[in-house]
Structure formats: C-alpha cells, structure tokens
Amino acid sequence: MIEEHPTWHIHDSSKSCTYLDCPRKYFYDYVLGWKSDRPAHDLHFGNAWHVAREHQLIHGYEDTSGAYLKFLHYYRDFFPQETDDLYRPKDPAAVSLALEKFRTEKSNDLIDNELLFTETSGTVPINFSGRVLHYRMDSVLRRNEDGKIFSWDHKSAKKFSRTWADKFHLSIQNGTYTHCLYCMYPIEEVLGIEFCGTAFTYLTKGSKARSAGYHIDLLRVSAWKTAEQMNNWLWLINDIIDNIERDFDRLSHCKDSDNVLMTFPMNPESCTKYWGCQWHDYCLSWENPLRRCQEPPLGFHYEFWNPSDIITTNKINLEWPKG
Numbered sequence: 001m002i003e004e005h006p007t008w009h010i011h012d013s014s015k016s017c018t019y020l021d022c023p024r025k026y027f028y029d030y031v032l033g034w035k036s037d038r039p040a041h042d043l044h045f046g047n048a049w050h051v052a053r054e055h056q057l058i059h060g061y062e063d064t065s066g067a068y069l070k071f072l073h074y075y076r077d078f079f080p081q082e083t084d085d086l087y088r089p090k091d092p093a094a095v096s097l098a099l100e101k102f103r104t105e106k107s108n109d110l111i112d113n114e115l116l117f118t119e120t121s122g123t124v125p126i127n128f129s130g131r132v133l134h135y136r137m138d139s140v141l142r143r144n145e146d147g148k149i150f151s152w153d154h155k156s157a158k159k160f161s162r163t164w165a166d167k168f169h170l171s172i173q174n175g176t177y178t179h180c181l182y183c184m185y186p187i188e189e190v191l192g193i194e195f196c197g198t199a200f201t202y203l204t205k206g207s208k209a210r211s212a213g214y215h216i217d218l219l220r221v222s223a224w225k226t227a228e229q230m231n232n233w234l235w236l237i238n239d240i241i242d243n244i245e246r247d248f249d250r251l252s253h254c255k256d257s258d259n260v261l262m263t264f265p266m267n268p269e270s271c272t273k274y275w276g277c278q279w280h281d282y283c284l285s286w287e288n289p290l291r292r293c294q295e296p297p298l299g300f301h302y303e304f305w306n307p308s309d310i311i312t313t314n315k316i317n318l319e320w321p322k323g
Contacts, residue, residue, distance in 0.1 A: 001256055001290050005033060005304055008248065011171040012134040012307040016240045020172070021273060023247060027264035027289070028279050031251070034296045035303035036265055036278060044088045046156050048075040048139060051100060054118045054152045054313070057139060061107055064099040072093050089158065089202035089214060098198050098216045105218065109156070113141040116149075120314040121307070124180050126237055128320075132238065134307035135176050140184070143191070149184075150191040150224075157199045160219050168195045168223045172240075175233030178225045183318040192224035209293060256290040 008031065011300040019026040028034050052071035059066055062170075072092055084091045117140040139152045149244040153173070157164060168174050174193050181190045206212035225233070250263035269279050286292055296302060 001176065001254075002031065002251070002293060005031075007306045008032075010023060010134060010306060010308060011132075011241050011244070013176045015096075016172050016237060016244075016306065020272045022267040022277070023243075023264040024261075024266040024283060025270070025277060025279055025290045026185050026244070027247075027261075028282070029303060031248075031264065032133055032289075032293055032296075033065060033302050033304040034300045037299050037301060039088070041087050042156075043077065044075065044078040044127065045087070047238060048072075049095065049153050052095060053102075053138070056099065057115055057118055061103040064096070064103050067099050068096050071099075073102040090156065094200045094202070094216065095213050097214055098200065101216045102216060110191070112145065113143055116142055117314055119312040120311050120316055121185050121312040122315050122317040122320040123308075124176070124183055125320055126179070126234060130230075131238070131241065133176060133179075135180050136307065136310055136312060137177050138179060147189065148191040149181055149189050149227045151193050152196045152220075153177065153193055155195055156199055159201060160197060160199050160217060164197070165219065165221045168193075168221050169225075171223075172233075172237065174223050174225065175230065175237065178230060180318060182227065182230065183321050184316075187321065192222075195221040195223070196222060196274075197221065214255075221305055234293060254290060256288060256289070258288055261288045306315045 007204040015026070015030055018029055028065045051074045052067040055070045056063065075092065079087065084093070088094070117137070119136065119138060120140065121134070121136040124135055125131065126133050137151055138154050140149065141152065142149055174195075178190070178192045181192065197219040199215075199219070201215040201217070203210055203212050203215065247286045254261060254263055266283050270282075271280050277283075282289070282297070
C-alpha cells in the first residue's frame with residue numbers, strides 16, 4: 001500500500017523523540033511524510049537564531065550587526081516583514097535585542113573558552129553492527145580553566161520554567177550530543193552539553209516588575225552526563241530504533257482491509273502536548289489510515305525529513321572511541 005522511502009531507515013534524535021511521544025504521529029510525519037502547509041515558524045526561527053549565534057561565536061559578540069544580518073537573510077526567505085507582528089515576540093526586533101544582550105552579559109564567553117567547532121553534522125555509531133544515528137551539534141568548545149570539552153546547544157523559548165530546564169538532563173538529544181563528544185575526545189576530557197536558552201517575551205502592558213515591550217532572558221542548563229550514565233542512553237536509543245524497525249516489519253503485513261492499523265500505535269497521553277497534535281482529529285476518525293494514505297489530506301503536502309541533507313559548516317562521520 002505504501003511505497004518505501006529511503007528516509008525510513010535514517011534515524012536521529014528528532015525522529016526518535018517523535019516515536020516516544022506517539023508512534024502513530026511518527027507514522028504520519030515520517031512514514032507517510034505528510035507535512036502541514038502552515039508555516040513552521042518555530043522551526044525556521046530556531047534555525048535562523050542558530051545562524052546568528054554561530055556568527056557571534058566565530059566573529060565575536062561585538063559584531064551584533066553582522067549576526068543580525070545573518071539571521072535576517074535566513075529568516076526572510078520564509079517570513080516577509082509584514083508577518084513580524086503575527087509572530088511577536090519571536091521576531092527580528094527581539095533578535096536584535098537578544099544579540100545585544102549576549103554582547104553585554106556574556107562578553108567573557110570567548111575569553112573563558114576556546115571555540116573548536118561550530119555547526120557540525122554527520123553520523124555517530126550506536127552499536128557494533130553498523131547502526132548509526134545522525135546528529136547536528138551547534139558548537140564544540142574547550143574550557144580554558146581546565147581544558148574540559150563541552151558543547152553549547154542554542155535554544156529559543158517564549159518563557160523559562162522548571163519543566164523547561166529539567167527536560168534536558170534525560171533528553172535523547174542530550175545523550176546524542178554527549179555520545180558524539182565521547183567519540184571525538186578522550187572520555188576524561190569531556191564535560192557534556194550545556195543548553196543555552198534565550199527567552200523572547202513581549203508585554204503589551206507593563207508592571208512594577210517589568211515594563212511594556214520586549215524582554216530577553218538568558219538561562220544556561222548544564223546537563224553533564226558521565227560515561228556510566230551514558231549506558232542508559234545507549235540502551236534506550238537502540239531500544240527505540242528496535243521498536244521502530246519492529247513496527248516497520250508489522251506494517252509490511254498490514255492491509256487496508258484490516259479493521260485497525262496494527263502497527264505504529266497511538267499514544268493517547270500525548271495528544272495535547274505542544275498545544276495539541278495536528279493528527280488528533282485523524283486519529284479520531286480513521287481506524288485504519290491505510291485506507292486514506294494515497295495522498296495527503298487537504299492542508300498537507302509530502303515532505304520527508306532527511307537529516308543527512310542538513311547543510312552545516314562541518315561534516316564529520318564519527319567512530320567509536322579507541323580503547
């Protein structure tokens with residue numbers, strides 16, 4: 001019923017997290033390759049923010065104008081100026097303020113640390129049978145104080161909370177990037193990943209605590225993982241991919257005449273995450289999506305996510321650490 005697509009067998013942190021959230025969502029997003037026609041603002045804003053922060057890391061925090069132009073060049077390919085009010089506070093005006101805040105409040109970043117790499121992507125092995133995970137890291141730095149290696153991962157948000165900060169410690173993404181560092185450098189030199197959050201807020205009405213207008217907050221979450229802790233992540237990521245491959249095997253035996261789709265099961269506990277799943281109504285209406293999979297529904301198009309197509313400053317396919 002469904003023609004196999006090469007991306008089915010390409011795995012990364014994003015796809016693995018989607019499967020954990022809901023295998024049926026994974027089916028729609030990555031097996032059928034259905035993508036909403038609505039502009040993915042958070043995605044494109046986040047990518048543009050990465051471009052701006054990379055410029056600051058390479059050229060220095062003083063060059064806020066250069067970093068802002070980098071952001072704008074990427075962002076305007078997707079969102080023209082007349083849409084800025086729609087997406088406030090994540091808009092170019094807020095980015096300009098955020099870049100300035102890095103200049104004034106984090107000026108020691110490139111004094112205290114040596115930049116080794118910026119945007120880097122490739123593959124990293126996760127078992128000894130040739131299974132690899134695709135990755136993209138924002139940066140790799142060496143701390144001048146003690147020579148320890150770590151990565152800053154840039155995150156944008158609308159506000160910070162304890163939940164926002166706590167999620168990184170056990171996240172698949174954290175494990176992936178830490179594993180990459182352990183494959184790149186001696187284990188005793190590696191610290192791990194520090195998630196660098198920038199919260200963009202706009203208040204229409206001020207208060208004693210905060211005036212009206214834009215507000216930028218910075219928060220860094222050090223989510224270091226020891227080599228012993230990484231054993232849990234390594235088992236987990238392989239188990240997730242084992243389950244994905246099991247569901248693909250089940251799919252090969254499914255038919256549109258079946259009463260239900262007996263693979264990639266729904267997870268009803270995730271339906272309301274991230275302001276509600278776009279597949280909620282389809283899961284309510286379609287017992288077996290194979291009867292409707294000949295073409296995307298109205299408002300969707302085909303777009304298969306392939307992390308190997310990502311254009312980054314560096315491309316490195318990693319190997320298991322020696323010894």
